[in-house]
Amino acid sequence: MTRYLKGMALAGMTSAMALLGSAASAVEIEYWQYFFDARVAAMEQLIEKFEAANPDITVTMTHFPYADYRTKVAAAIPAGEGPDVVQLFYGWLNDYVAAELIQPLPADTFPTAQIDEQFFPMVQAMKEGDQYWALPTAVRSLALFYNERLLDDAGVEPPTNFDELMAAAKAMTKRDGAGNITQVGITAGMTAQDHHWWREGLIRQFGGEPYLDDYQTVNYNTEAGQEALEFYASLFTGDDAVSAIGFMDEPQAAFKAGRAGFHIDGSFRIGSLDKTRGLKWGVTELPATADGVQSNYSSYWVNAITTKAEGEKYDAAVKFMEYVTSDEAMQIWLDVVGELPAKPSVGLTEANANNETYGPFIRGLAYANTTKFANESGQRQLMVEMVERMTLEGMSAAESLAIAAEAEQKILDDYYK
Amino acid sequence: MRLYSNLSIKQKQIVWAWAFLALPVLFYGIIRFYPTGTAFVISFQEWNLLGDRTWIGWVNYVELLNDPVFWKVFVNTFEYLLIGTPLSLVVSFVIAYHLDKLRFMHGFLRMLYFLPFMTSAVAMAWVWRWFYQDVPIGLFNNLLASVGIPQIAFLNSTTNALPAVLAPAVWAGLGFQVIIFMAGLRAIPQSYYEAAKIDGVGWWTVLTQITIPLLRPTIVFIVVFSSIGFLRIFDHVFNMTTNNPGGPLNSTKPLVLMIYDTAFNGFNMGYAAAQTVVLFLILLLVSLAQLWLLRSD
Numbered sequence: 001m002t003r004y005l006k007g008m009a010l011a012g013m014t015s016a017m018a019l020l021g022s023a024a025s026a027v028e029i030e031y032w033q034y035f036f037d038a039r040v041a042a043m044e045q046l047i048e049k050f051e052a053a054n055p056d057i058t059v060t061m062t063h064f065p066y067a068d069y070r071t072k073v074a075a076a077i078p079a080g081e082g083p084d085v086v087q088l089f090y091g092w093l094n095d096y097v098a099a100e101l102i103q104p105l106p107a108d109t110f111p112t113a114q115i116d117e118q119f120f121p122m123v124q125a126m127k128e129g130d131q132y133w134a135l136p137t138a139v140r141s142l143a144l145f146y147n148e149r150l151l152d153d154a155g156v157e158p159p160t161n162f163d164e165l166m167a168a169a170k171a172m173t174k175r176d177g178a179g180n181i182t183q184v185g186i187t188a189g190m191t192a193q194d195h196h197w198w199r200e201g202l203i204r205q206f207g208g209e210p211y212l213d214d215y216q217t218v219n220y221n222t223e224a225g226q227e228a229l230e231f232y233a234s235l236f237t238g239d240d241a242v243s244a245i246g247f248m249d250e251p252q253a254a255f256k257a258g259r260a261g262f263h264i265d266g267s268f269r270i271g272s273l274d275k276t277r278g279l280k281w282g283v284t285e286l287p288a289t290a291d292g293v294q295s296n297y298s299s300y301w302v303n304a305i306t307t308k309a310e311g312e313k314y315d316a317a318v319k320f321m322e323y324v325t326s327d328e329a330m331q332i333w334l335d336v337v338g339e340l341p342a343k344p345s346v347g348l349t350e351a352n353a354n355n356e357t358y359g360p361f362i363r364g365l366a367y368a369n370t371t372k373f374a375n376e377s378g379q380r381q382l383m384v385e386m387v388e389r390m391t392l393e394g395m396s397a398a399e400s401l402a403i404a405a406e407a408e409q410k411i412l413d414d415y416y417k
Numbered sequence: 418m419r420l421y422s423n424l425s426i427k428q429k430q431i432v433w434a435w436a437f438l439a440l441p442v443l444f445y446g447i448i449r450f451y452p453t454g455t456a457f458v459i460s461f462q463e464w465n466l467l468g469d470r471t472w473i474g475w476v477n478y479v480e481l482l483n484d485p486v487f488w489k490v491f492v493n494t495f496e497y498l499l500i501g502t503p504l505s506l507v508v509s510f511v512i513a514y515h516l517d518k519l520r521f522m523h524g525f526l527r528m529l530y531f532l533p534f535m536t537s538a539v540a541m542a543w544v545w546r547w548f549y550q551d552v553p554i555g556l557f558n559n560l561l562a563s564v565g566i567p568q569i570a571f572l573n574s575t576t577n578a579l580p581a582v583l584a585p586a587v588w589a590g591l592g593f594q595v596i597i598f599m600a601g602l603r604a605i606p607q608s609y610y611e612a613a614k615i616d617g618v619g620w621w622t623v624l625t626q627i628t629i630p631l632l633r634p635t636i637v638f639i640v641v642f643s644s645i646g647f648l649r650i651f652d653h654v655f656n657m658t659t660n661n662p663g664g665p666l667n668s669t670k671p672l673v674l675m676i677y678d679t680a681f682n683g684f685n686m687g688y689a690a691a692q693t694v695v696l697f698l699i700l701l702l703v704s705l706a707q708l709w710l711l712r713s714d
Contacts, residue, residue, distance in 0.1 A: 070684070074467045095684070099467035180552045180568055191660035246573045248554050249546070250660060259553070377682040381661075388665045392575050 027316040028058040029309070032073065032083035033301075034066040038271065042336035049332075050323045057316045077101045077306050084309035084317045085324075088134065090125060090300050091373040097133055102304040104131040109318055118343050122298050122370035134304035135325045138339030141298045141368050142193055142201070143360040144287065145255060145263045145273070147172075148280040150183075154261070158284045162231070165262070165287045169235075169242035172261035185242035186262035187251030188235045193297075194251075195383040197264050197286070200297035200369045202228035205289045215372035216416050221405035229397045233390055245391060255281075266299075267361040270338045285360045298368035300342065334358065340365060374415035382407050453697075460690035467684075477691035486667055486675070487692070494648060494672045496579055497586075498703070501647040505587045505594060506639060512591070513598030514628075527596070534592035542656035545585040546572070549657075572657065575668040582669050586653045590646060594639050601635030602628070637711040641704055648700055649673055672696050 031047070033039060040063055047059045062083070064072060070092070076082025078101075088096055096102045112130050115123070119135070126134045144165075146158050154171035157164075169185025176182050188194060199220070203210045208224025211217060220228075236243040248254035255263035256276045264286065273281055288294045303324055309317040323329055330341035334352065340362050341347040347362045355362070373379055386404035389395040424432065460477055464470040481487050516526060533541065548556040549571035558568040571581040609627050618626075629636075651673040655662055662678060663670025672692065680689035 067681070070466060095465060095467050099465075101467060176552065176562065178562060178565065178567065180562060182553045189660070244551070247551065249550055375683050377678075384661050384664065385666055392573070392665055 026056050026058065027312050028060060029084040029313050029316045029320060030082065031059055031061045031085045031087075031320070033061070033063050033087040034069045035063040036066075038337040042333050045332055045336065046324055046329050049328070050320060053323070054316075054319060057319065059320060073101065074099065077308050080308060082308060083306055084313050085303055085320055086306050087301055087303050090134075090136070090302055090370065091376055093126060093133060093302070096304070097128065100307055102133060103307050103309075104128075104133050105135065105305065105321065106318055107131060109322055110135070118345065120298070120342060120344060120347070120365050120368075122365075122368055123300075123342060125370050125372060126302060134302035135321070136300040136302045136342045137324050137329055138333045138337065139298050139300040139342045139365060140266045140268055140339055141296050141361045141364040142197060142264055142266055143283050143285055143364055145265055145269070145281055145283050147255065147258060147261055148282055149258070150261045158282065159262075159287050160284075161288045161290055161292075163290060166234075166242065169261055170240065173242045181241070181244045181247060182259070184244060184247050184254060184260045186235060187247065187254050187260045187264070188232075188243040189245055189251045190380065190383040190387050192251045193265050194232070195380045196297035196299075196371070198228060198232055198383065199371055201286055201295045202232060204295040204369070205293045206231070211371070216412055218405045218409045218412065221402050225405075226398055226401055229386070229401050233387065233397060237391065245387065267338055267340055267358065270357055283357060283360050285364055294364075294367045296364040296368040298365055298370050300339075300370075374412050378411055379408055382411075456690045456693050459687055460694045462687045462690075464686040465684045466686055470687075473687065477688050480688065481691055481695065486670075489667045490663075490670050490672050490675045493579065493668070493670055494650075494699070497583060497647045497650050497671055498644055500580070501583055501587055501650075502640060502644050505590055505643055506636070508587070509591050509594035509639070510598055513595045513602060514624075516595065517599055517602045527599075530595050531592035533589045536589070538586075538589060538652040539656050541585055541589055542653045546657045549581055573665060575666055578658075578665060578669045582654050582657050583650075585657075586647070586650060589653075590643060594643065597635060597639055598632070601632045605631045633711065637708070640711065641707050644703055644707060645700060648696070648703065651677070672699075 031043070033043060040061070043061055047061060050059060051057065073082065073086060073088075077086075086102065088102075110132055112127065112132060115132055115135070116127075120139060122139070123136060126132055126136075144158070150172045151158065151168070154168070156168040156171050159165040159168050165186070171185070172183065173181065173185040174183035190198070199210050203220050203225055206224040206227045208220060208222050208228065210220045210225070212219045219225075235241065236245050248257060248259060251260070251263055252265060252269060252272075254260040255265075256273065256279060258279055270283075273279065286294065286296055303321060305314070305317045305321060325342070327341075327343065327346045330343060330346040333339055334341055334346075338358070340358065341352065344366075347353065347365060353359055353362050382404045386400050389400040389403065390397060421429070421432070459470070461472060461474060462470040463473045463476075512530060516523065516530070519526070547554065550556075550558065551568055551570070551573075552558050552562050555568075555571075557571065561568055570577060572578050605628065609631070610623065613623050613627060648671075650671050654669050654671055654674055655677070658664055658669055663674045673696065676689050676692045676696065679685050679692060683689075
């Protein structure tokens with residue numbers, strides 16, 4: 001009896017010890033991202049699943065408005081506060097590395113060769129030397145949205161190449177008695193996604209290479225660049241224009257209102273179009289050239305481990321990074337946020353690649369390029385002005401292109417000096 | 418305590434005054450002057466908000482002087498000032514002058530004029546932005562199109578955009594200026610007007626010899642106040658041109674928008690701080706010049 005009691009007591013003590021022990025080894029790590037409804041919801045699901053699989057790790061998510069994001073991250077990490085795992089735009093990687101805010105991913109958990117092989121090729125922009133600094137859960141690409149009703153009315157089909165695009169756009173353009181456009185065939189405006197389409201899509205399709213030396217040298221002031229610009233400008237200049245810059249204020253507004261036949265935009269637009277009542281839309285891959293040359297643009301947000309994470313927090317952060325870049329996490333992200341999986345193993349599954357809505361975007365990833373921006377809004381502004389010089393000041397495409405190329409080279413030189 | 422009781426009444430009053438003033442002084446020191454001082458320091462540094470700050474001397478200022486966009490923006494800023502201030506001054510005076518003479522529905526009309534001042538500049542800018550659009554959604558252009566007049570490119574034009582952006586800004590500030598002018602008009606003693614009536618002078622003489630000279634302090638206040646407002650114009654421009662801030666081709670970009678863009682899109686804090694210092698100097702000089710020009714004899 002006594003022995004039994006002793007045994008009980010011992011067992012009780014051991015289990016209490018075990019409980020205490022596990023409580024003592026519980027690690028809490030912090031994750032930061034900017035606020036966007038669907039992203040926060042998706043991350044909450046991921047954290048829940050991760051915590052279920054790793055009961056000794058707690059992940060706390062903090063999010064705040066995009067406008068404050070960079071400032072807060074920059075202030076917090078050097079002070080030893082803030083996130084252990086942080087989300088950042090791919091274009092900011094250089095700044096974060098230079099400021100020693102993030103550390104490279106450990107090669108034993110994230111072997112470089114394996115990542116090169118498993119992820120879509122544009123993710124290699126996150127590699128410096130032979131180590132990866134950050135990895136995305138999801139990526140974005142462009143595709144051509146079309147308004148089904150307008151296509152039917154005009155009796156045309158979704159286009160697969162430029163000639164079909166122009167013909168269909170022409171058929172859908174409407175004007176009033178005074179010649180003012182009241183419905184555009186295709187939306188246009190470098191302020192939206194068109195500057196990506198022009199840079200990584202059109203220039204390459206016309207046989208050019210927009211940048212050299214790992215995006216440090218502007219290379220579009222060429223014949224191909226000029227042809228690409230002239231093609232783009234032909235959408236909204238001349239008497240047979242199929243578009244107008246600033247039509248209904250914003251390209252996506254015109255498309256949502258059912259006043260535009262085609263609209264080029266990213267996969268992140270799907271959600272808001274789905275919510276638009278009375279709009280029947282479809283989506284197809286960006287049009288190819290007559291020879292079938294395709295090109296697309298891709299961008300993404302990545303997660304990285306900060307320099308603040310050390311010891312057991314570091315180990316927990318590595319585990320968390322492993323989970324958010326897993327196939328399962330990517331599928332959840334696609335279902336909740338609508339952003340595309342960063343690995344072909346998830347993206348190019350039968351179901352995803354042939355999905356009516358996501359399919360064109362996912363197929364586009366195979367031939368997508370990612371621009372390494374030094375100052376994205378500054379570089380976009382130059383494209384906006386390049387077009388404005390032509391439409392408002394009557395400058396020739398060649399001359400305007402040269403000015404833009406020179407100005408962009410200056411931004412790049414200042415950044416990489 | 419003994420130290421305090423040894424003080425004269427005058428000195429005690431000073432001690433108390435300072436005790437009460439300490440809070441606002443501290444507040445101003447920490448919230449206003451410390452950041453302002455830091456901005457001056459940052460203007461001599463290079464800083465991208467993330468890394469270390471490095472001293473680079475006058476480089477930011479030299480770059481500014483050689484930046485064609487800065488000079489364009491500089492001219493724009495003064496265009497806002499030189500069109501906006503006189504225009505709003507004259508219009509608000511005319512309204513106040515007549516409103517002052519009106520008894521019928523006086524309060525209601527005064528409220529109508531004051532309402533835009535209380536409206537959020539952001540909301541107002543967006544509504545006007547829609548007014549200015551091309552057909553089929555723009556109010557003005559739809560009106561023009563319906564009577565067969567070719568549409569006008571309001572915002573999508575290098576010449577029309579600045580006045581188009583300025584118009585709602587002037588309109589929004591009007592209410593406040595009208596109220597100040599009316600208070601000024603009421604403060605002029607009636608006896609002057611009675612004397613003028615007895616002498617039988619015309620309304621023009623009354624206006625130029627009595628009303629305007631006696632309104633001088635009010636005019637000084639409004640000119641200085643609205644000048645600072647137009648030199649710092651931002652929300653109207655930013656919200657009416659969000660897709661292409663300050664565009665097209667920088668034709669509407671004021672200095673504050675350039676500062677914002679440099680700092681929070683380009684993350685070039687040093688260069689932005691240098692622009693801020695320049696804006697500060699402009700504001701200081703313009704304000705001092707106006708106070709000197711309009712000083713009372």
